[in-house]
Amino acid sequence: MDFSLSDEQRMLDETVTRLVADRCNPEQRRTLIQERSTALSSLWHTFAELGLLAMPFREEAGGLGGDGIDLMLIMQALGRGLVPEAYLDGLLIPGMLLAELADDSQCEQWLAPLLEGEHQLALAWHETASRYDIDTPATRAERSGEGWHLQGRKQVVLNAPRAIALLVTAGLNDGSLGLFLVPADGDSLQRRNYTTFDDQQASDIDFDTELPASALLANGDRLLVALGETLAHGRAALCAEAVGAMEVACEQTLEYLKERQQFGAPLSRQQALQHRMVDMHLHLEQARSMAILAATSLTLPEEQRDYRIAAAKAYVGEAAQFVAEQAIQLHGGMGMTEECHVAHYAKRLILLDQALGDRDYHLETVMAHLDSAA
Amino acid sequence: MNLQFTPEENTFREKVRAFLADKLPDDIQRKVRLGQQLSAEEHVRWQNCLSERGWLAPGWPVEHGGTGWSPVEKHIFEEECAAAHAPTVVPFGVNMVAPVIIRFGSDEQKHHYLPRILNNDDWWCQGYSEPGAGSDLASLKTRAKRDGDHYIVNGQKTWTTLGQHANMIFCLVRTDPEAKKQAGISFLLIDMDTPGISVRPIITLDGAHEVNEVFLDDVRVPVANRIGEEGEGWTCAKFLLTHERTGIAGLGHAKQALRHLKDAARRQTHRGRPLIETPSFREQIARVELELMALEVTNLRVLAAARDGGAPGAESSLLKIRGSELRQRLSDLTRRTLGPQALPFFADFLAGDEDSLDDDQTFTAAATAQYFNRRKLSIYGGANEIQKNIIAKTILGM
Ligand SMILES: Cc1cc2nc3c(=O)[nH]c(=O)nc-3n(C[C@H](O)[C@H](O)[C@H](O)COP(=O)(O)OP(=O)(O)OC[C@H]3O[C@@H](n4cnc5c(N)ncnc54)[C@H](O)[C@@H]3O)c2cc1C
Numbered sequence: 129m130d131f132s133l134s135d136e137q138r139m140l141d142e143t144v145t146r147l148v149a150d151r152c153n154p155e156q157r158r159t160l161i162q163e164r165s166t167a168l169s170s171l172w173h174t175f176a177e178l179g180l181l182a183m184p185f186r187e188e189a190g191g192l193g194g195d196g197i198d199l200m201l202i203m204q205a206l207g208r209g210l211v212p213e214a215y216l217d218g219l220l221i222p223g224m225l226l227a228e229l230a231d232d233s234q235c236e237q238w239l240a241p242l243l244e245g246e247h248q249l250a251l252a253w254h255e256t257a258s259r260y261d262i263d264t265p266a267t268r269a270e271r272s273g274e275g276w277h278l279q280g281r282k283q284v285v286l287n288a289p290r291a292i293a294l295l296v297t298a299g300l301n302d303g304s305l306g307l308f309l310v311p312a313d314g315d316s317l318q319r320r321n322y323t324t325f326d327d328q329q330a331s332d333i334d335f336d337t338e339l340p341a342s343a344l345l346a347n348g349d350r351l352l353v354a355l356g357e358t359l360a361h362g363r364a365a366l367c368a369e370a371v372g373a374m375e376v377a378c379e380q381t382l383e384y385l386k387e388r389q390q391f392g393a394p395l396s397r398q399q400a401l402q403h404r405m406v407d408m409h410l411h412l413e414q415a416r417s418m419a420i421l422a423a424t425s426l427t428l429p430e431e432q433r434d435y436r437i438a439a440a441k442a443y444v445g446e447a448a449q450f451v452a453e454q455a456i457q458l459h460g461g462m463g464m465t466e467e468c469h470v471a472h473y474a475k476r477l478i479l480l481d482q483a484l485g486d487r488d489y490h491l492e493t494v495m496a497h498l499d500s501a502a
Numbered sequence: 503m504n505l506q507f508t509p510e511e512n513t514f515r516e517k518v519r520a521f522l523a524d525k526l527p528d529d530i531q532r533k534v535r536l537g538q539q540l541s542a543e544e545h546v547r548w549q550n551c552l553s554e555r556g557w558l559a560p561g562w563p564v565e566h567g568g569t570g571w572s573p574v575e576k577h578i579f580e581e582e583c584a585a586a587h588a589p590t591v592v593p594f595g596v597n598m599v600a601p602v603i604i605r606f607g608s609d610e611q612k613h614h615y616l617p618r619i620l621n622n623d624d625w626w627c628q629g630y631s632e633p634g635a636g637s638d639l640a641s642l643k644t645r646a647k648r649d650g651d652h653y654i655v656n657g658q659k660t661w662t663t664l665g666q667h668a669n670m671i672f673c674l675v676r677t678d679p680e681a682k683k684q685a686g687i688s689f690l691l692i693d694m695d696t697p698g699i700s701v702r703p704i705i706t707l708d709g710a711h712e713v714n715e716v717f718l719d720d721v722r723v724p725v726a727n728r729i730g731e732e733g734e735g736w737t738c739a740k741f742l743l744t745h746e747r748t749g750i751a752g753l754g755h756a757k758q759a760l761r762h763l764k765d766a767a768r769r770q771t772h773r774g775r776p777l778i779e780t781p782s783f784r785e786q787i788a789r790v791e792l793e794l795m796a797l798e799v800t801n802l803r804v805l806a807a808a809r810d811g812g813a814p815g816a817e818s819s820l821l822k823i824r825g826s827e828l829r830q831r832l833s834d835l836t837r838r839t840l841g842p843q844a845l846p847f848f849a850d851f852l853a854g855d856e857d858s859l860d861d862d863q864t865f866t867a868a869a870t871a872q873y874f875n876r877r878k879l880s881i882y883g884g885a886n887e888i889q890k891n892i893i894a895k896t897i898l899g900m
Contacts, residue, residue, distance in 0.1 A: 254842050256862065259772050284842040324845040325708075325870050390638040400887055449834075456877050460636050460885065461661045461713075464706050464878055471707040475874065482842055488783055495782075 131420070133197070140194075141201045143178060148209035154469045161212050161327050166290060168245060172213055176245025181219055184361070189227035189235065190243050196423035199361065200368040204419075207372025210472055212327050216369070217286040218248035221362050222295050225251065228354035229307065229346040238293060238309070250291035250312075252282040252333060260485040262297060262355060263305050267335065269298040269344070276339045278308055281332070286483075288312070288331035289321040295345070296335065306347035307355075308339060326476040356430060360437045363484050364422035367444045370480055371419045374412045374448060377455040377473045381408065384459055384470075401458060408451050415447040435497050442490035445481035452477035505799065507574070515578050522586040525551045534587040537868025538854045539710060542625070542667040548589050549622045558620055559596050566604060566612070567620045573805040577753070584754030585761075592664060595619040595626035599672045602689065602738045606730040615691070629659035629673035629692070629716060630739065637888050639674070640683045640736065644718060646675035646690060648725070653677070653690065655698075655721040661882070665701050665714040669694050673718075674739055677732050687735035691727040698722075706878075708871040709849050743884065750818050751801045751825030752879070756794055759832040763787060766839045769865070777839060790831050797824050816896040819889035826879035826886060837873040844870045 133141065151171050152160065160169055175181050184199045185191020199220075206215055219242060226239040226249075241247050258264045267280025278298055288294065293311050300306045310317075318334040346354065382405055385396040395401055422440035425433050452474035456463035463471055481487055507515070530544050552558040560576045562568030571579065583590075591597070600619050603611055618624045635642040644657025655675055665671065671692050678686035692699070698721040704713045730738055767778035767787060777783055804817045837844045848867045851857040859867060880886040894900040 256841075256843055257771050259770065259777070259841050261773065264774075284845050322846050322848065325847045325874070326845070328845070330846065389634070390636060390641070392638075392641075398887075400890070453877065456707075457880060457885075460881055461631070461878075464713075464881065466705040466707055466709070468707075475707060478873070479845060479870070482838070482844060486838060486841065488780075488786075488838070492780075492782065 133201075137197055137201060140183070140198060141205070144180065144202050144205035145208070147174065147178070148205050148211055152209040152211050157210060157212060164212070164290075164329065168248065168290070169213065171211075173245050175213070175215075176243075181245050182243045184220055185223060185227055185243060190240055191227070196361075196364060196426040199365055200419060200423040203365045203368035204372035204375075207369035207374075207476075208376050210373060210376075210476055214248060214250075214287040214290065214328070216362060216365050217250060217328070218290060220365060221251050221358055222249035222291075224358040224361060225295055225307065225345070225354055228357070229351065230309070231342075234309065234342070234345070247292040248287060248290050250285055250287040250294050252285040252288065252294045252296045252310075254282060254284050255280070256283055260489045262359065263352065265297045265299055265305070267296065267298040269300055269306055269308060269339075271301070272338060275341045276308065276343060278310065278335045278337045278339055278343075281334050283332045284324075284330050285333055286324075286328055286330050288319070288333060289329040294333070300347055304348040305351055307345045307351050308343045309345055310335070310337060310339060310343065324479070326479045327472070353430075356434065357426075359484060360426055360433055363437050363441045363490075364419070364426060366480050366483055367415070367419040367422045367440050370444045370448045370477060371412070371416050373473050373477050373480075374415060374451045377451050377470055377477065378405075378408050378412050380470045380473075381405065381455045381458050384462075388460075395458075404454055404458065408454050411447040411450045415444045418443045418447075431497070434493065438485075438490040438493035441485060442487040442494060445487040445490070448477040449481060505802065507578075511574055511578060514575050515582060518579050518582040519586070521555060521557075522582060522588060525555070526586055526588050527551075530589060531587045533854060534589055536864055537872050538852060539712075540589055541854060544854075545589055545592055545667075546622050546625075549591060552591065553620055553622060558591065558622075559600065561597055562600060562604065562616075566600075566616050573808045574802075576749070577801070577805055580749050581754040581757065584758045587758070590755075592625070594628050594663070594668075594672075595624060595670075598628060598742055599626050599670075599691070602672070602729055602742050605741060606689075606734070606738050610726075611691075611729065624670045625664070625668045626670045626672060627662050627665040627668035627694075627714075627716075629662060629671045631661045632658055633660050637885055639739070640687070642674055642676060642687065644673065644675045645679065646677050646688060646723070648677070649722075651725050652722045653725060653728075655690070655692070655718045655723055657718050659716040659718070660713075661704070662701075662714045662716045663712060665694075665716055666703065666711065671699075671716065672729075674735050677735075681733065684736040685733055687739070688732050689729040689735040689738040690723055691729065692718075692721065692723050696721050696723065706875065708874040709847065709852065710871070710875065712875075744818070750883070751797055751821035752829055753794075753798055753801055753825065756797070756825065756828050756832060759829060759836070760787075760790060760794060763790075763832055763836045763839065766836055766865075766869070770839050770841070770843075783839075786835060790828065790835065793824070793828050793831070797821070797828060800824070816893055819884075819892045822883065823880075823886050823889050823893075829879055830876050833869070833873040833876040837869045840866050840869050844873075847871075 179192055182192045183194040187193040223242050253262050255265050257266055269276045269278045291312050293309055296308045296310050298306050316337040319331045321331045324330055385401055386394050388395045418440040422437050425436040455470050456474050459470055462468045530548055533540055549558060559567055560569045560571050564570045596619055603615050632642050646653040646655045671694055673690045673692055674687050675690050676686050677688040698719040700717045702715045703711045706712055768776045770777040772780050843866050851859055851867050852871050
């Protein structure tokens with residue numbers, strides 16, 4: 129058993145942490161959000177130059193072959209800075225799917241520039257009726273001449289406004305699930321773009337689209353295996369991001385309690401608040417353990433991997449909410465304001481539970497496998 | 503013991519229902535139902551409906567324009583208003599400053615201000631909190647210096663709810679900096695149009711403009727605008743805090759929120775079935791239902807005691823804590839019911855503008871904003887930690 133980081137990992141951690149501290153302080157973060165357009169930010173380009181975009185991908189796919197811990201270190205740092213860049217939804221998730229499923233020419237066209245920081249992508253999977261399940265979309269793809277006709281509606285497609293192409297899940301006539309690569313600029317896409325409460329960009333998109341035969345990246349078991357692996361990485365990444373954001377929420381709350389004077393003394397002298405602060409800290413440390421468990425489970429056999437990832441995601445979602453709500457509460461009225469940085473951490477911490485399956489969803493997985501898991 | 507409403511109380515409920523069905527404007531009802539913010543005009547339009555019926559001020563003595571309702575009737579009224587999606591009456595005039603004026607004001611002050619409040623001529627806001635004085639309200643620093651027939655007021659108030667619409671503010675100010683904390687405070691009514699007052703918006707984390715900072719810079723206020731004696735402001739403030747707390751549990755709102763939660767959980771599907779049929783989720787809804795049932799009976803116990811002449815004291819702290827926690831839990835479950843659908847931030851829609859959202863989106867758009875907004879319930883009106891301190895001290899004697 130060994131919880132220490134390798135030298136390379138320590139360097140990676142220091143690099144990302146410093147980068148985030150230098151380039152994404154609260155004011156810079158606001159600017160990044162305000163100036164967001166289809167053009168990618170200079171911060172994103174710096175990520176590319178430092179190899180951060182290639183880090184989590186296999187070497188055969190043009191990546192640097194980083195493991196779960198590398199991914200964890202990156203996501204934790206991004207969480208600490210609340211970095212408004214779609215590392216997860218614009219890069220990791222669509223990139224992993226391409227790396228697993230796309231042919232050479234598709235990789236050259238879509239994956240290589242993705243890892244170079246030249247464009248971003250998005251996975252369009254969510255539909256209200258299927259909630260958090262990815263494998264039961266109502267969106268359909270029918271054979272149409274040589275190619276396909278794709279029809280349906282995807283909602284809350286994270287990072288879609290910035291994506292140059294979308295990976296779209298759809299049911300096929302043989303009952304299997306298919307994944308299609310759809311350029312995002314087509315006239316046949318009707319979309320509504322918006323931001324989310326936690327400052328992400330997203331779209332609702334109606335598809336009624338003719339696609340060439342090659343648009344189908346994969347279907348059936350091959351696709352499900354790749355999706356399982358990708359979502360596992362995504363969920364582990366979210367756990368790590370949450371830990372980074374919880375660290376800062378705890379730090380800022382502690383600092384505030386020490387500073388804020390009421391009744392002639394700092395609030396930090398109130399024992400009721402000391403205990404609450406301790407509870408926040410305990411939630412953070414337990415969540416950190418779960419994020420580590422998730423990061424080190426990515427290479428396990430599928431069933432074991434998914435069990436642990438589900439446990440981690442459910443646990444972290446709940447812990448993140450506790451920390452977020454208490455951070456607001458202990459800041460009093462200040463915690464309720466846009467101006468207060470901790471409120472933004474709180475928003476992200478609350479809403480990341482609702483990404484890739486919330487705590488109820490993942491608890492169901494844990495409950496379903498409770499007996500078989502030793 | 504009997505927990506049933508009397509036949510008279512049930513008749514009263516029918517009467518309130520009929521009034522709401524008849525008079526609550528559709529456009530306002532829709533906005534409240536969808537969780538959109540109301541404009542000042544919409545608040546006033548609704549409050550004028552209540553004024554016309556004589557129902558704006560149930561808490562006042564009849565001779566000043568109150569309804570003469572029992573605490574239970576007031577409770578029924580609040581419950582029916584919430585169920586019908588009527589706007590909450592802006593409390594600062596009717597429910598906050600008016601009782602203080604009635605209790606401590608001069609006849610002249612009563613004659614001047616009370617009819618204007620009943621008629622919705624004035625929009626009041628509450629100037630208690632300051633940047634340095636929140637839970638420790640008595641440490642407030644806004645200074646009022648006597649200058650002949652005027653006070654000259656300097657300082658800053660903050661978290662002033664809906665101050666952007668207000669033409670009047672009631673303030674706690676320090677008239678005697680030498681006296682010990684509570685003793686040097688006076689209660690002043692200030693016209694917001696007086697030179698030297700400026701209002702700056704504070705945007706809350708749900709994107710709303712609900713609170714403000716109010717700056718007072720050499721503001722001249724007639725001494726005649728003081729309520730009660732100089733140095734008696736703390737007595738007024740405390741009176742206000744313990745008065746009229748029957749609604750503090752927010753039960754009507756909680757019941758409405760529970761109905762909405764169930765509705766949302768029926769519409770949402772999980773694995774092809776309504777989410778409300780998923781046992782683990784259903785259990786979570788059942789648990790808030792239990793909490794609501796318990797709180798309703800606790801609330802009725804407090805109301806019955808009030809009806810029989812007991813002044814609600816520290817019990818109101820209990821209602822505040824449990825009521826705010828319950829409403830926060832409800833808004834949490836509603837947000838989670840919607841899954842990823844809870845993420846979009848449709849700012850224009852929430853601000854009350856007409857929008858091109860589809861039916862599903864209008865139904866879901868406010869859930870997350872409300873979840874974040876409801877965090878305030880455990881912070882304002884005496885934060886829950888402070889309420890617990892009160893219970894520890896006054897009920898438990900710790
Ligand atoms: C949305 C909103 C609307 C408001 N509207 C108005 C308004 O219209 N007019 C007005 O005057 N005010 C208003 N307020 C202010 C409100 O009353 C204060 O926010 C409240 O009194 C808490 O003060 P504070 O924000 O300074 O927090 P603080 O007093 O700094 O408290 C911070 C945290 O420490 C805790 N704490 C403080 N002291 C103790 C203690 N002794 N023991 C244990 N815990 C403690 C608190 O409970 C809180 O969790 C509003 C606030 C909000 C959020």
